[in-house]
Amino acid sequence: EDKVVQSPLSLVVHEGDTVTLNCSYEVTNFRSLLWYKQEKKAPTFLFMLTSSGIEKKSGRLSSILDKKELFSILNITATQTGDSAVYLCAGGKAAGNKLTFGGGTRVLVKP
Amino acid sequence: DAMVIQNPRYQVTQFGKPVTLSCSQTLNHNVMYWYQQKSSQAPKLLFHYYDKDFNNEADTPDNFQSRRPNTSFCFLDIRSPGLGDAAMYLCATSRGLAGDEQFFGPGTRLTVL
Numbered sequence: 001e002d003k004v005v006q007s008p009l010s011l012v013v014h015e016g017d018t019v020t021l022n023c024s025y026e027v028t029n030f031r032s033l034l035w036y037k038q039e040k041k042a043p044t045f046l047f048m049l050t051s052s053g054i055e056k057k058s059g060r061l062s063s064i065l066d067k068k069e070l071f072s073i074l075n076i077t078a079t080q081t082g083d084s085a086v087y088l089c090a091g092g093k094a095a096g097n098k099l100t101f102g103g104g105t106r107v108l109v110k111p
Numbered sequence: 112d113a114m115v116i117q118n119p120r121y122q123v124t125q126f127g128k129p130v131t132l133s134c135s136q137t138l139n140h141n142v143m144y145w146y147q148q149k150s151s152q153a154p155k156l157l158f159h160y161y162d163k164d165f166n167n168e169a170d171t172p173d174n175f176q177s178r179r180p181n182t183s184f185c186f187l188d189i190r191s192p193g194l195g196d197a198a199m200y201l202c203a204t205s206r207g208l209a210g211d212e213q214f215f216g217p218g219t220r221l222t223v224l
Contacts, residue, residue: 031210042201042215043154050210088153092210097161099190099213101153 002027004091004102006018012108017079021105024071032092033065033072034099039085046074048092079109114138115119115216117202121224124192128201132187134202140214143185145177148199148218155190161207189221197223 003026013019023031032050036043047056052067060079065072076083086106090099115136124130134143142161146154158167160179174196176188189196199220203213 022154024140029134034212036215042218045212045214048212097144097159097205098156098210099210103153104151106151 002091002100004089004100006087006089006102006105007107008105009103010106012110013015013079014110017109018075018077019079019083019107021076021087021089021107022071023073023102024100025089025091025100026070027091027093027100029094030067030091031054032093034089034090034092035063035072035074036090037085038088038104043088046087057098076107079107081109081111083107084109114204115204115214117200117201117216117219119219120217121220121222124189125224126194127191128153130189130192132189132202132221134185134187134216135183136202136204136216137183137202137212139182140204141182142205143179144203144205144213145175145185145187146201146203147196148201154201157187163172192223193219194223197221 005024007022022055034048035046047063048060049065060077086104088104090101117177118133144159145157148154157171179185199218201218205211205213
């Protein structure tokens with residue numbers, strides 16, 4: 001059975017801090033690792049990674065995938081209160097359309 | 112703007128009273144998904160349609176049914192809601208490429224009294 005595990009479960013930081021979120025996966029016939037941000041509504045797409053070692057960046061957010069060690073990290077630099085959310089990662093397969101979601105990491109950024 | 116729309120945003124029903132949630136999309140995506148998400152949990156896939164092909168998850172209760180009358184619309188029917196079915200129901204779409212990103216609607220929060 002496919003499995004995606006995120007750590008930590010939650011963390012509290014202050015504005016300006018850097019956070020690193022971890023996602024490890026066991027997905028048969030793996031193709032992609034996706035990151036979503038979920039505030040009090042539906043998840044919004046952040047990144048999709050398919051190649052190992054290539055960093056994707058969007059503003060203060062960046063992510064990288066290690067297909068050998070089966071994990072990904074999401075970094076948020078210079079955090080702001082608007083970064084407070086649950087961050088979900090999900091594994092996608094090379095066949096079929098399903099994603100396997102991890103349990104999420106809840107990030108709270110205090111002023 | 113291309114988007115995924117869910118109606119209603121909030122639904123209150125009574126124990127055992129059938130309810131239908133709707134989802135529409137203007138993205139012209141091939142695949143539509145229904146997820147159930149309970150508080151502090153990851154979204155749980157109930158089923159998905161690839162075009163007209165229905166794909167049910169093995170652990171989705173028979174109480175949950177779905178219809179996709181055309182490319183744009185998909186419905187979730189809960190035949191006899193129980194208290195345990197209270198949750199956020201998320202509709203998502205994707206183009207249909209394997210492992211592709213999914214685009215989520217705003218969700219319908221279901222309360223069962």
